[in-house]
Amino acid sequence: MTRIFSGLKPTGHLTLGNYLGALRRWVEVDQHRAEALFSVVDLHALTVEHDPARVRRLSRQAATLMLAAGLDPQRCTVFVQSHVDEHTRLSYLLECTAADGELRRMIQYREKGGQARAAGQSVRLSLLTYPVLMAADILAYGADEVPVGEDQTQHVELTRDLAVRFNQRYGHTFTVPRATHPPVAARVMDLQDPASKMGKSHEPGAGIVHLLDDADTVRKKIMRAVTDSGREVEYDREHKPGLANLLEILAACEGGKPDELAGAYDSYGALKKDTAEAVVDLLRPVRERHAELAADPAGVDAVLRLGAERARGLARPRVDAAFRAIGLMPAV
Numbered sequence: 001m002t003r004i005f006s007g008l009k010p011t012g013h014l015t016l017g018n019y020l021g022a023l024r025r026w027v028e029v030d031q032h033r034a035e036a037l038f039s040v041v042d043l044h045a046l047t048v049e050h051d052p053a054r055v056r057r058l059s060r061q062a063a064t065l066m067l068a069a070g071l072d073p074q075r076c077t078v079f080v081q082s083h084v085d086e087h088t089r090l091s092y093l094l095e096c097t098a099a100d101g102e103l104r105r106m107i108q109y110r111e112k113g114g115q116a117r118a119a120g121q122s123v124r125l126s127l128l129t130y131p132v133l134m135a136a137d138i139l140a141y142g143a144d145e146v147p148v149g150e151d152q153t154q155h156v157e158l159t160r161d162l163a164v165r166f167n168q169r170y171g172h173t174f175t176v177p178r179a180t181h182p183p184v185a186a187r188v189m190d191l192q193d194p195a196s197k198m199g200k201s202h203e204p205g206a207g208i209v210h211l212l213d214d215a216d217t218v219r220k221k222i223m224r225a226v227t228d229s230g231r232e233v234e235y236d237r238e239h240k241p242g243l244a245n246l247l248e249i250l251a252a253c254e255g256g257k258p259d260e261l262a263g264a265y266d267s268y269g270a271l272k273k274d275t276a277e278a279v280v281d282l283l284r285p286v287r288e289r290h291a292e293l294a295a296d297p298a299g300v301d302a303v304l305r306l307g308a309e310r311a312r313g314l315a316r317p318r319v320d321a322a323f324r325a326i327g328l329m330p331a332v
């Protein structure tokens, strides 16, 4: 059976980008067709300046939202990365497989490292090595597929390279995974800056729709979205990125294709209004279910405890095999 792994990192409140690019597809498609594991990858949230209490709070919120969106613990494994030691164990072996040059080339390292330096902060070593930990997240489970938004493609490519290299040097140990993307909205852009990805840690956030925003806030943010010059509603990512973003969001919410939807509108205002209502309708049940689940933290804990046990059981044999293959003496 196909195995799938993917995750969300608790660096901010989850966004419409996280939902359309990843979470929604995990719920609607992936958990039904494969043996799937979905994780709150909290160790990744420590790679930039962080507030410990906030990370803890956001981790719980992300797990609760994953369940609220419809991940079903009877069908898939939902867990928190730091509860399963195999991720960090394997990460070290993969650091011994990766070269520093290939990590310095990662776009996210260059962008986030640049932001940290500009803010006068030091760049954590873990920001450089985080794609190796992500490779460990995936390879520990022998995942065949990694459903992610487009921004994660480069990291999955690195994961593939490390798996192939490890297998060639030390004998076949890892499945070589591939990234999969949703058909539309694989890269949702910031509503105030359609040249940048909608990212959950971006401030101040007027261009970011959060999954827990109330309906009026969602409407306001979408109605104030930056659009492009001209009056004609057409789908042109290069010349009309603001409009293209709205059309992709609408297409992802309602089905259909962004270029075909464009033909149905003769004003930007009408497109914004329909997009806003479509997003409000899409997110309402998630927000309502989140409120119910958040009122029962012990229930969420029970799911996460079981998830971590299952994940550990799946990861340990492969990670132990990697320890032996690379030349480490078994414990005596």
Ligand code: AQP
Binding pocket: 007, 008, 009, 010, 011, 012, 015, 017, 018, 019, 020, 021, 022, 023, 147, 148, 149, 150, 151, 152, 185, 186, 187, 188, 189, 197, 198, 199, 200, 201, 202
């Ligand atoms: N804007 C986006 N459009 C489509 N997919 C997106 N994803 C993230 N942003 C968009 C996908 O969501 C999943 C979880 O992402 P992550 O938590 O690993 O972090 P990220 O990719 O770095 O996303 P963010 O929200 O932008 O976080 P920050 O601001 O902290 O960097 C992934 O599958 C991702 O592709």
